[in-house]
Amino acid sequence: MGDLKGKTALVTGSSRGIGRAIAQRLAQDGALVAVHYGSNDTAAKETAESITGAGGQAVVIGAELGIPGDAEALFAAFDAELAAYGAEPGLDILVNNAALNFPGRIDQVTPEEFDRTLAVNTKAPLFIAQHGLRRMRDGGRIINVSSAVTSTAHPSQIAYSIAKGGLDTLTLALAKELGDRGITVNTLAPGWVETDVTAVRRSTPEGRAALAAYSVFNRIGKPADIADAAAFLASDDSRWITGQRIDVTGGSLL
Numbered sequence: 001m002g003d004l005k006g007k008t009a010l011v012t013g014s015s016r017g018i019g020r021a022i023a024q025r026l027a028q029d030g031a032l033v034a035v036h037y038g039s040n041d042t043a044a045k046e047t048a049e050s051i052t053g054a055g056g057q058a059v060v061i062g063a064e065l066g067i068p069g070d071a072e073a074l075f076a077a078f079d080a081e082l083a084a085y086g087a088e089p090g091l092d093i094l095v096n097n098a099a100l101n102f103p104g105r106i107d108q109v110t111p112e113e114f115d116r117t118l119a120v121n122t123k124a125p126l127f128i129a130q131h132g133l134r135r136m137r138d139g140g141r142i143i144n145v146s147s148a149v150t151s152t153a154h155p156s157q158i159a160y161s162i163a164k165g166g167l168d169t170l171t172l173a174l175a176k177e178l179g180d181r182g183i184t185v186n187t188l189a190p191g192w193v194e195t196d197v198t199a200v201r202r203s204t205p206e207g208r209a210a211l212a213a214y215s216v217f218n219r220i221g222k223p224a225d226i227a228d229a230a231a232f233l234a235s236d237d238s239r240w241i242t243g244q245r246i247d248v249t250g251g252s253l254l
């Protein structure tokens, strides 16, 4: 696609995993990318260096999500880093990707884990969108990274599933709200992907095979599989698509 020259993107949780791949892909397509992390600044710098090493543009911003004032802190860092970089203020593409997961069933989940999951996975994206929209130029893009767990029942991840369900609903509401600004809002819903989150499950041949068997292609998703779909949603090619939840599971739910 390569049509994001002059655009500025913010990808939350792009120090590692799927977020890193999305940041790299958007930068490859020409965007200046703000690489966000929560605590792993070393990994975030590695993401940024991989982008600049390939001739792209990146700044790094740190902000813990899920605590009071998180969105304000994130955008204070975003504004400051853009200014220090000499870039125009403003935002074109917001990717709400950062998330955490405390697996647990109804008899295991604690109020603290539930609150933390909702705070990071649902509340933070909402208020990041609120603050991001004050900076977003017309014709912008919001991409929320949800999960296949909102398509079918996943009782072993009840808090995470509820939180991602809320994120899907945020997509719907914002898409309706922002049409008059030409801003599209869509959800990407991955299945199993090769990131730190799935490292333990992938650590044995049997575990790898079990995850691969979910997809009709009999392999585990790669971060780039998700990033390529994000690049489409970030591009002008997706201008007539909004309020949608796009399954990026390699056919795992067929």
Ligand code: NAP
Residues within 6 Å of the ligand: 012, 013, 014, 015, 016, 017, 018, 019, 036, 037, 038, 039, 040, 041, 043, 063, 064, 065, 066, 096, 097, 098, 099, 100, 120, 145, 146, 147, 148, 189, 190, 191, 192, 193, 194, 195, 196, 197, 198
């Ligand atoms: P990951 O490898 O665990 O990376 C998580 C990213 O989010 C990191 O950059 C991390 O920052 C950041 N983050 C987490 N909690 C944070 C907090 N409280 N404050 C600030 N940043 C925080 O995750 P992933 O597997 O790439 O997942 C990315 C997205 O895809 C998530 O929304 C996830 O729910 C979704 N997803 C993943 C899978 C899968 O199989 N991997 C499947 C379906 C959906 P630090 O590096 O600083 O910790």
